[in-house]
Amino acid sequence: MAYPKEFYQKAQEILDQRRAKAQNIAAQHRAELYSAMPELEKLERDLSATGLAAAQAALAGGPQLDKVIENLKNKNLALQRRREELLQQAGFPKDFLQERYTCPICQDTGVVEQRPCQCFTELLRKLAYEKLSDTSGIDGCRFDNFQLRYYPDTPTGRFNIIPRQAMAKVLSFCQNYAAHFSLASESLLLCGGTGLGKTHLSLSIAYEVTKQGFGVVYTPSHRLLDKLQTQQFSRRETGDDDYQSVAMDCDLLIIDDLGAEFSTNFTVAALYSLINGRLNEGRPTIISTNYDETILRERYGDRILSRLLCAYRPLQFYGEDIRMLKRLNG
Ligand SMILES: [Zn+2]
Known part of the structure; x- marks a missing residue:
């Protein structure tokens, strides 16, 4: 890299x-x-x-x-x-x-x-990771403190899905994904409402995969797109602060909360080039979003949506807003 x-x-x-x-x-x-x-x-x-x-x-x-x-x-x-x-x-x-x-x-x-020396290579990785990542939440988020007890264990919705069972499968899939991560791993699309643990599991994957020595960038989508936009308009000739290449070249890119940012023609184009470029290069990406297909299509257009739907493995999150439950239960 x-x-x-x-x-x-x-x-x-x-x-x-x-x-x-x-x-x-x-x-x-x-x-x-x-x-x-x-x-x-x-x-x-x-x-x-x-x-x-x-x-x-x-x-x-x-x-x-x-x-x-x-x-x-x-x-x-x-x-x-x-x-x-x-x-x-x-x-x-x-x-x-x-x-x-x-x-x-x-x-x-x-x-x-x-x-x-290996320590120098590790430092470079860490710097790249920190530069683009928002690591403020990473310390607390691990697989072993992901609490399934917050997910209802009674059937809900049209398909009588039991959230706790469904989420146990999601958790186990993510643990397995992180443990066996390689550049040949598939890209994931984590979908579901607010507060269902998408960020928690994304950060847990980031933590495990970083520990194995891979270059991981975790970033909320608004932060990534802000940085790309700022860089676009103040590009210096020295090539410093090249977020585009960090996001493109890292071993695993995790874009959290897609759809929460203010989208413009620029952000849509930048996002497409990242998603498409990484797929072409065979580099895994994890994207999480609170929004459904219709809203994503409205915001980002068919090109991005069809890449996400065809080339990413969807992981559906179920349950009730955990942050809200935690607040209510103390
Ligand atoms: Zn050394």
């Missing part, structure tokens, strides 16, 4: 801060302990000296080189052991004076063997 340039800069800044922080903390620990335990400071000086001596010996060469290096190495190890001993006797962890990097693999440089 390609990211806007600013994400690379931001990710590097975060790594620089992590690295500086780890080094500052280690320096602070050294300053504190050296004044209390002078032997430690001497050990540290001796350790640097053996390192320097090894480098000088290697440069000078000579027939005894291997032996000299071996001796210095042993001396170095002995000094390190003594340092660990002193620290542990004083009640500190033996690596107390060493930098504790967030990523021990690249020591927070973001580079391993001249390639981007």
Whole structure:
């Protein structure tokens, strides 16, 4: 997945801060302990000296080189052991004076063997996700706190559907979808009235799929379309803030509450190009909406509707407005 340039800069800044922080903390620990335990400071000086001596010996060469290096190495190890001993006797962890990097693999440089470290790639993903996502609700929404007890267990409506049973199936489908998510997963259309848990399950899917390392963007539709519109009218040549490509390229795009935004010719065109583009590229999308077919057709036209109806798997939500029930029942 390609990211806007600013994400690379931001990710590097975060790594620089992590690295500086780890080094500052280690320096602070050294300053504190050296004044209390002078032997430690001497050990540290001796350790640097053996390192320097090894480098000088290697440069000078000579027939005894291997032996000299071996001796210095042993001396170095002995000094390190003594340092660990002193620290542990004083009640500190033996690596107390060493930098504790967030990523021990690249020591927070973001580079391993001249390639981007995994932590750098993860940061990029997270930044892209945050930039376009509204993650304000994600912390509370998990599959395991989705409460089926709020859904009636008596048959309702024309088809005598029992909401609790129907929603147990929806929940289990979503759990399965998230657990086995891949770029070959199908796109979903979550339909049903307000307060039936569509956002809760969308965010639960987002949480699980993100945890597996996929680039997920979750966004309410009004937020996405606002951003695309703002970008359209203030496009900078640098290619920064390229929401269109973030929304197009992420592994899973979740558009919540389609229909709640103010639709214009621009938003309809932008939405069509996203929906169609992602279908063509074979990237899964999840869209949720409170509106029925008739209203969606009125707002977005036949082109979008036929894509949604033909290429998305519909998941119907049943029940009564949970938010209202929760409020009434305390
Ligand atoms: Zn790393």
